[in-house]
Amino acid sequence: MSLADSRPRPGAPARGRPRSEAVERAILEGVMKLLEEGVPLAELSIERVARTAGVGKATIYRRWRGKEELFVDVVRAAEPPDPELPGTSMRDDLVVLLESLRRRGLVTRSSAILHNVYAQMKSSPRLWAAYHTGVIAPRRALALDVLRRGRRNGELRPDIDLELANDLFVGPMLARAAMRPDADLPEGLSERIVDTVLAGLRPVSPPAR
Missing domain, CATH: 1.10.357.10 (Tetracycline Repressor, domain 2)
Structure with missing residues (x-):
């Protein structure tokens, strides 16, 4: 397996001498x-x-x-590298984040080694905690930032619980990628999930008089 990208992560703390x-x-x-x-x-x-x-x-x-x-x-x-967010709208950023998750699911399914590594990581509390702290938590924080911006911009109702909203967006993709290995991960799935969830979270326009 070739490594996708071993360059230091943006904002990663320096460790010791200059990196080669x-x-x-x-x-x-x-x-x-x-x-x-x-x-x-x-x-x-x-x-x-x-x-x-x-x-x-x-x-x-x-x-x-x-x-x-x-x-x-x-x-x-x-894994596929973390994406650059377009920043054009909350909806566009959410689609990019979910698309990244979809691609990770496809890579994991196609790589027996990576699938095995994930399973072994979960059996090691220290290793899983390190992965959660270094990878999962920052990705979740990024998604929550997108939702906060959307709430400020009026793209989400002000009463929305953002932690719950994030789970609503990410949950369907995770369920298909991790819990239902027989489920398809087709192109366009990210857009369908985001638009379906947003239909219930967007501000409701007052009825026309």
């Missing part, structure tokens, strides 16, 4: 190589990763505080 993209890519690909060979996450050590990547342990520790943080970056690099 070539070195980081070698480390991330070293982890993926071991996973492709069937090595479970629980048996991956920094020492083993360093040998596979052809670097010293200190090189890895200068960039990641431990293997949990490293594994999160491996999974992030194997």
Whole structure:
């Protein structure tokens, strides 16, 4: 499996010395190589990763505080990159966010390794917590920012619970991608979900007199 993008994330805190993209890519690909060979996450050590990547342990520790943080970056690099939001409207931004989620679902379905890694991550509380903190929480925060802007702009009713609204948008895509592996994830699904949910959340125009 090729890594989608191992560049540092925008706004990510600096870790140690200046980062070398070539070195980081070698480390991330070293982890993926071991996973492709069937090595479970629980048996991956920094020492083993360093040998596979052809670097010293200190090189890895200068960039990641431990293997949990490293594994999160491996999974992030194997996923489609986070999208740039158009910012034209709440509806457009929500469609882009859901489309990104749809594409992740397709990648996970097509990659037995990535699917297996997700399952192993969930069985490790420390690793899952690191993934939630570093990946899931920021994505949820971004979606909530989009909804707050929409509420300020009058695209949502002022009485809407934004946490619940976010679940209403994301839930159908997650259900299809993660809980119903037999369900289709067709093109246009993101627009259909957003427009269906928005039909019940938009401000109601007063009836014409």
